[in-house]
Amino acid sequence: MVALPQRKIFWRPPHATGWKFxxxxxxxxxxxxxPSITLPIHMLSTIAQLKTRLQQALVAAFGAEWADTDPxxxxxxxPKFGDYQANVAMSLAKPxxxxxxAIAESIVANLAVSDLAEAPEIAGxxxxxxxxxxxxxxxxxxxxxxxxxxxxxxxxPPTRVIVDYPSPNIAKEMHVGHLRPSIIGDCLxxxxxxxxxxxxxxxxxxxxxxxxxxxxxxxxxxxxxxLNDDSDIDLGSLASFYRNAKKRFDEDEAFQQLARQSVVExxxxxxxxxxxxxxxxxxxxxxxxxxxxxxxxxDLTIRxxxxxxxxxxxxxxxxxxxxxxxxxxxxxxxxLEGFTNMDGNPLPLIVQKSDGGFNYATxxxxxxxxxxxxxxxQRVIYPVGAEQTNHFAQVFQVGRRxxxxxxxxxxxxxxxxxxxxxxxxKLKSRSGDxxxxxxxxxxxxxxxxxxxxxxxxxxxxxxxxxFINEVARVIGISAIKxxxxxxxxxxNYIFSYDKMLALQGxxxxxxxxxxxxxxxIGRKGDIDxxxxxxxxxxxxxxxxEFTLAKHILxxxxxxxxxxxxxxxxxxxxxxxxxxxxxxxxxxxxxxxKAEEPTRTSRILLCDLTAQTIKLGLSLLGIPVLxxx
RNA sequence: GGGGCUGUAGCUCAGCUGGAUAGAGCAACCGCCUCCUAAGCGGUAGGUCGCGCGUUCGAAUCGCGCCAGUCCCGCCA
Numbered sequence: 058m059v060a061l062p063q064r065k066i067f068w069r070p071p072h073a074t075g076w077k078f079x080x081x082x083x084x085x086x087x088x089x090x091x092p093s094i095t096l097p098i099h100m101l102s103t104i105a106q107l108k109t110r111l112q113q114a115l116v117a118a119f120g121a122e123w124a125d126t127d128p129x130x131x132x133x134x135x136p137k138f139g140d141y142q143a144n145v146a147m148s149l150a151k152p153x154x155x156x157x158x159a160i161a162e163s164i165v166a167n168l169a170v171s172d173l174a175e176a177p178e179i180a181g182x183x184x185x186x187x188x189x190x191x192x193x194x195x196x197x198x199x200x201x202x203x204x205x206x207x208x209x210x211x212x213x214p215p216t217r218v219i220v221d222y223p224s225p226n227i228a229k230e231m232h233v234g235h236l237r238p239s240i241i242g243d244c245l246x247x248x249x250x251x252x253x254x255x256x257x258x259x260x261x262x263x264x265x266x267x268x269x270x271x272x273x274x275x276x277x278x279x280x281x282x283x284l285n286d287d288s289d290i291d292l293g294s295l296a297s298f299y300r301n302a303k304k305r306f307d308e309d310e311a312f313q314q315l316a317r318q319s320v321v322e323x324x325x326x327x328x329x330x331x332x333x334x335x336x337x338x339x340x341x342x343x344x345x346x347x348x349x350x351x352x353x354x355x356d357l358t359i360r361x362x363x364x365x366x367x368x369x370x371x372x373x374x375x376x377x378x379x380x381x382x383x384x385x386x387x388x389x390x391x392x393l394e395g396f397t398n399m400d401g402n403p404l405p406l407i408v409q410k411s412d413g414g415f416n417y418a419t420x421x422x423x424x425x426x427x428x429x430x431x432x433x434x435q436r437v438i439y440p441v442g443a444e445q446t447n448h449f450a451q452v453f454q455v456g457r458r459x460x461x462x463x464x465x466x467x468x469x470x471x472x473x474x475x476x477x478x479x480x481x482x483k484l485k486s487r488s489g490d491x492x493x494x495x496x497x498x499x500x501x502x503x504x505x506x507x508x509x510x511x512x513x514x515x516x517x518x519x520x521x522x523x524f525i526n527e528v529a530r531v532i533g534i535s536a537i538k539x540x541x542x543x544x545x546x547x548x549n550y551i552f553s554y555d556k557m558l559a560l561q562g563x564x565x566x567x568x569x570x571x572x573x574x575x576x577x578i579g580r581k582g583d584i585d586x587x588x589x590x591x592x593x594x595x596x597x598x599x600x601x602e603f604t605l606a607k608h609i610l611x612x613x614x615x616x617x618x619x620x621x622x623x624x625x626x627x628x629x630x631x632x633x634x635x636x637x638x639x640x641x642x643x644x645x646x647x648x649x650k651a652e653e654p655t656r657t658s659r660i661l662l663c664d665l666t667a668q669t670i671k672l673g674l675s676l677l678g679i680p681v682l683x684x685x
Numbered sequence: 686g687g688g689g690c691u692g693u694a695g696c697u698c699a700g701c702u703g704g705a706u707a708g709a710g711c712a713a714c715c716g717c718c719u720c721c722u723a724a725g726c727g728g729u730a731g732g733u734c735g736c737g738c739g740u741u742c743g744a745a746u747c748g749c750g751c752c753a754g755u756c757c758c759g760c761c762a
Contacts, residue, residue: 134708135706181705182705396688396758397687397758400686442756547691549755562709562710567710
């Protein structure tokens, strides 16, 4: 067995201020080594290969001391400069005391890339331009085409990653606030899983504390048998259950007293109360599951706050043992470094309240310990709103100072912005409440359905009810997801059914349509893509084919970027450009009417495009359709 | 008062470790279906990259300072 080449991907160091917001990473001082992941590459990415060649050329030209110099290899922004450009010559002008152009000439003289690219060219002040050779591209296309993973390598070893989302509170219905964590968390976990990580999806649901008093009291009152019975009594729909409980709570003072009493009993571990609590949790989880199913989310492991109850006291004790705990005004706290209150005094993180109760920081710390000790996790990702940036920075800081979080692991807050209404303000319903998640999804489907029916009528097409329902559901849900994922995670975005369902532009329907076009070619030409022989090859001729093919081959680079920066919009951007390039090819290069061997070559290129779109969309959590 | 983030075309947003003429979609205007579904393609027009200073051969990108918006800052999550 041949040893596989390896490359190391380093966490990006946190020096740049622009990065702080992207991820809160815990690193002990700037000089410490960053955790690294080693990837085996069964098909070395083009950019990695070129980089290696350039480094070898640097050594050959200027000596071994330049071996670690970054060749500053980037894709060109203009096809006339080729596919990639190395900008290292300019940066070496000063240390080498040479003219950049002369440096570039020396590098090129020592550069062996004939198996990958055409003869390098030097342009401008000293740019080294590289254009991939047709033979190399065709060889790469063939390798990708015959690989179920489309040439994307898996990580080795498959380290464990926990993605913590969307963690709703069980005492409320899921609302607009859960839209982004659900979609982004699901997408990131799919991408990381595809890259070979051992992904554990945990939903840290809010299933403990005061909000349950009211609900438990209502179970007692409305379903008195439920507490003594072992059977799982049906509490009806979650929405009506909440509504009724709230009504009782608001109208009756004695009921409020009962609710408060229930909280005390719950925390004391009273069995009948626990039973009622469990019933509420089950109802909520069941209801949320139907929403997850509608959204097409991957299955989650529910590990709520209550799970960590047995570990909370130990967190406090451990902090005390480390000498971090300070009692202040009756509360047990850890005073934070770098956080001050409005008076300029150090801010505490309260881990036990003056009444002896615990709060969410304690639970988060317990979860950190559990995930390290029991789950043996290497990386934990929290896709949570940007409002909680301070909270995570604080909890991670305490985890680090307690010695739990080390350099070998990464705890990452992947923050996102708010969902805004078309008025640019935080999205709310007419009545001012948070919009219910389920209603948003249903509305998107209804919009898609109306659009579809109008279009079918305009085209004089007659389709079955089943077809219409399926397409409306897929387009509606996909549009909502894609609209969310296609924007930079860190910024707010304006939620608009009209825009996300627009049939043109950077939207889910546009991408799905590109896929449908390939399927259309298959139907028209009676081609079974699945049975295309591995021996047949793609031959690139027209400019449109080159442009499309080069883009297809960049999938692994995009996914490698997302592995590091956790920004799904990069994949959306990639797929949008892929679809655009395919549409241009489709417009300019006839497939079925072409002469052989061009015809077969183009069929293969179409199929590879479709496979790439399908895979890419699936990583976003979006399915494809054969016909729309 | 302190801190985070955001500020790029009329609108919504990309812009990767600083790199050649700052991109896309929508909206506007002009074209393209006897031809694989036009949910498509081509073109025109539109920008002091919030402002200033600095670092650099080179800055939308890095640093500092302002301005504007937004979020957070002790026992809720």
